[in-house]
Amino acid sequence: MTNDITILICEDQTLMRHGLCTILELEPGMKVIGETADGEEAVASYQALRARNMTPDIVLMDVEMPRMNGVQATTALIASHPQAHIIILTTFDYEDYVFDAIKAGAMGYLLKDVPASDLMATIRKVHAGEPFIQPRLANKLLIEFGRKGRGLSTRPQSSRTFPEEDLSTRETEILKLLAEGASNRKIAEQLGLAEGTVKNHVSNILSKLQTENRTQAAYLARERKLF
Template sequence: MTETTTVGAGTGPATATIRVLLADDQALLRMGFRMVLDGEDGIEVVGEAADGASAVQMAAALRPDVVLMDVRMPGMNGLEATATIAAEHPDSRVLILTTFDVDEYAFAGLRAGASGFLLKDTRPADLVQAIRTVAAGDAVVSPRITRRMLELFGPHLPGTDAPTPGGPDPRLERLTARELEVLTLVAEGLSNAEIAGRLFVSETTVKTHVGNLLGKLELRDRVQAVVLAYETGLVRPS
């Protein structure tokens, strides 16, 4: 049964307040997240949804900046809801909530368009920082965490089989040799600073290469870049 609560519905803020929609079938978890976020300056919880269908409807009505999305919910699950929101309301960024040890399909949420994932037992300060980071247009999943999740679950997920041999993926042909090298290192879990040290260039140069390859590949952030690197076979789970 659908359970929703809305607060402060509107078409969008005139200020820099980050508007957050909570989507989780456990009322106590939603209450906990709301208590944390309501105490933060510049963050407003504008609604709560207890299933994926409600989350999609409320994302359309409220146009939140960030949706905190659980994976396992009745009816439409969080992965389906994420894909719909990412496709229909790309300005609303989605953070997948997972217990990680049991939600093997959390990676599918990243492929569906989520900007990252959070563990449900994440510290309040990290939750707040993650929301601010995503609202600013960046991703919250470090390359190392993404890599680990792909290594554990990627081979078992639908649609993640290695590409048929016969040549590189056409998308990768848009990149220069240096950009392809940077993409490989990003997918292997290196930070910008570590890539700079590996390639003997400045961190600013690495940031430029990352920005260029994201643009050429029409990707939103590093998370999607890592996913693409694995999907195309550029990097394989060890």
């Protein structure tokens, strides 16, 4: 169908990328015309498709990708192709990510845990020229605008005070395994600890790092190159 909404998927996780492709291909009126695994590929693929008169109607852009992240890729695409309709689809809901993505020119921002029906609805809205930010993220965007105005930021970053010296040797070991994606049970088995003990250590780690969950703690640890 010539009036299908054409989509370019930019996602570095193979399983997630293929899953999105499958879901979108099953949706009437939508067609995936390209898949990329990093930001540089995203920009190159968009330009190549455009050269073939196959400019994607929608670009689904992950934030955390190798070589060039989603915000950088969005900035590059909008700079050369202002008409590009980009939806950020990511695991992270840090205020800075939302702010930076919208500032870069993204027309939509969704977390990856949204139902498929919400993703389809957002694609249709953005395709129609209507910007959309997931409601739970809208307040975060307003908060970040306020923080930016006062020179503040809430996303974990290298300049943030990081109490790494407060982590015990055992907590550092657990944080490393946590960052590798190990469950509490797996960590307990590997370190010869009770699962309840690991759970307590994880709670202490989150508290010391001032993070809300395991994903944020792992991200911060990797960003600070603790291992």
